[in-house]
Amino acid sequence: MKKIAIVEDNPAVRENWARLVNAAAGFECVGSFRSGEEALEQLPALKPDVVLMDINLPGISGIECIARIKPRLEQTQFLVITVYGDNDRVFQALQAGASGYLLKRTPAAELVAAIKDVLMGSSPMTGEIARKVVETFRRPLAPAGVAGADLTEREAEVLALLAKGYANKEIASQLAISFDTVRAHLKKVYEKLHVRGRTEATAKYLATKPSA
Numbered sequence: 032m033k034k035i036a037i038v039e040d041n042p043a044v045r046e047n048w049a050r051l052v053n054a055a056a057g058f059e060c061v062g063s064f065r066s067g068e069e070a071l072e073q074l075p076a077l078k079p080d081v082v083l084m085d086i087n088l089p090g091i092s093g094i095e096c097i098a099r100i101k102p103r104l105e106q107t108q109f110l111v112i113t114v115y116g117d118n119d120r121v122f123q124a125l126q127a128g129a130s131g132y133l134l135k136r137t138p139a140a141e142l143v144a145a146i147k148d149v150l151m152g153s154s155p156m157t158g159e160i161a162r163k164v165v166e167t168f169r170r171p172l173a174p175a176g177v178a179g180a181d182l183t184e185r186e187a188e189v190l191a192l193l194a195k196g197y198a199n200k201e202i203a204s205q206l207a208i209s210f211d212t213v214r215a216h217l218k219k220v221y222e223k224l225h226v227r228g229r230t231e232a233t234a235k236y237l238a239t240k241p242s243a
Contacts, residue, residue: 033150036079037063038070038096039112040088044135048083048112048142055143065089067096075103081146084129086113086120094120094127101128108149112137121160125230131155152198154230161234182223189216193229194236 035052037060039045045063052060061077064070067088074082086093097109108130113120121132130149133142134157145155182190185206192202203213217232226232 032059033057033081033146034059034061034077034079035146036061036070036074036077036082038065038067038082038088038093039063039085040065041085044085051139051143052083052146055146058143058146067091067093070096071100074100074107078104079107081108081110081149083146084109084111086111086115086124094123094129097124097129098127110145110149110155112142126227130228130230132160133157134160148196152200152229153196154228154233156230182220186216186220186223189213190220190232190236193217193220194233 035058037045037048037052039048042065045065049060049063052058061079062073064073065088068090070082071091084093084097088096091099093111093113097111101107101109109128110131110133111124111129112133112135114135124132131145131154133145133155137145137157148155188206189202192205197205199210199213199217203210206213217229220232221228224232224235226235
């Protein structure tokens, strides 16, 4: 049973998400909180697998909450669900440690699918958010793009599979290498691309990949 926690100040939305989580096979809502302060105090003991996080909270923002608690919950995936779709908030959330970013109008079935995806190592995003990420990375890149990062052949293979949405275990299986070796390659890829994680690496790869 995967443990899901919720941080959302609107009681109706919070209860709706909790019902949705508990109705999904294999998921259990282990806690719901109305503020980032409550989450900071109680989430470490719960050790949830995924946290559904709103941004606009009373007190500290959801982004600040993620930034402060992620180092204490390294294995927990944070999925931002908010009404805000502007670039600044998207990137602040991703830089803080969020693994995905959805808008609140996302249908219930897609929200459940996104939770499953983030547990598998993917970075789910609402379509328009994903396009913004790609466009933002496309603009400042030098013409050489990813090719200019001097990736090794194996690092390039790992990045290509990452961009297709493969989880680390799936990449290991595809390339017949160990899980730890995949993690080591990804660490080098992130360093060479000057990115913070899977989402930014994928966006940079897609932004420089020639159109078919």
